Amino acid sequence: MLVMQTFRSRWFQKLEKPWPIELGGMILGVLAFWYFIFGKTVGVQTTVLYWGVWLGKTLGFDASSWSFFQGKHAKALLGGFWHHAGSLLVLGIIVGSLLGALTASEFRVRRIASGKQLLAASLGGLLMGYGGRVATTCNVGVYFGLIPSQSLSGWLFMAFVFLGAGVGSWMLIKYFT
Template identity: 35%
Template sequence: MKNSKKFEDYFKDAWPYVVGAVLLSIMQIITLIITRQPWGITSAFAYWGLRLVELLGWSPYSGIRIENTQFFYTQWFLDDPVTVRNTAIILGATLAALLASQFRIKKIKSKKQVLVAAIGGLLMGYGSSIASGCNIGAFYSGIASMSLSGWIFGVFLFIGAIIGGKILIRFFM
C-alpha cells in the first residue's frame, strides 16, 4: 500500500521547497500584474533615505541629478508599491516567526560581530546599488524576465555565497 500524504500533512512541520517556490512564483506574477514592474526590494531604500534626509531638513535634490524627482516629490510613503510590499514582508516574517514560536532576540556576542555585520550590510547595499537590484530584483526577476543579466547575477551570487560561507566559518566558528 502506498503511503500517500494528505494536503494538510505538507503544512504540519515545515513547508516543502516546492510549495515555497510555487508561492513565490505566484507572488511574482501577481506583483507584475498589479504594479507593472517585476518584483524588487532595494529600490525602496533609496526612496526611504531621500525621505528621511528631507524630514531632517536637508534638500537631497540639491547638487545631484535624479531622473524622476517628480516621483519623490509627489508620492507619499505608502503609495510606493515597493515600500508597501517591503512592509508586508517584514510584518509577515515577524508573524510567521511568532506563530512558529521561533522569534528570538539574541544577545550580541562581541564588537567584532557588530563590525562584521555592519561591513556586510554596507557591502550588500553597495552591491545592490551597482547591480541595479538585490537578489530578488536582479536575480529572481531577471531570470523570470528571461534576462541574461539574471543568470550572470546568479553565477556571481553563488560564488559570493561560497566565499561568504568560508569567511563565516573561518572567523565565527
C-alpha cells in the same frame, strides 16, 4: 481570553510546523507571476533609498538636486511612503517575514556574541548594500523579475551571489569565529 486561546491553539498550532517547500514555492511563483503580469519588478534597494530620502526630508535635508532624482525617480520625492507601491511591498515583505517567524515560533532576539560578530555582520551588510546599489537591483528583484524573464543579467547576478556567499562563508569561518 478563553476564546483567543482556543483560536490560537486551533489555527496557529497548525502553522507552527514548517510548510512544505513545494507549497511555499507555488505561493511565491503565483505572487511573482502576478507581479510580473502587471509589469512591475520588485526593488528593495531603491525603495530603501527613498525611505532614507523621505526621512531626511522630514529632518530638513533636500535631495531633489541630486542627478538621481532628475529623471524617473523625481516623482518618488513627491508622494511619500504611503503613496509608493514599492514601500508597501517592502513593508509587506517585512511584516510577512515577521508573521512567518512568529507563527512558526522561530523568532528570537539574540545577544551579539562578540565584537568580531558585530564587525562581520556590519561588513557583510555594507558589502551587500553596496553590491545591490551597483547592480541597481536586489536579490528579490532578480529572483522575481530578471531570472523569470530569462535576463542574462539575472543569471550573472545569481552566479556572483553564489560566489560572494562562498567567499563570505570562507572569510566568516577563517577570520570571524
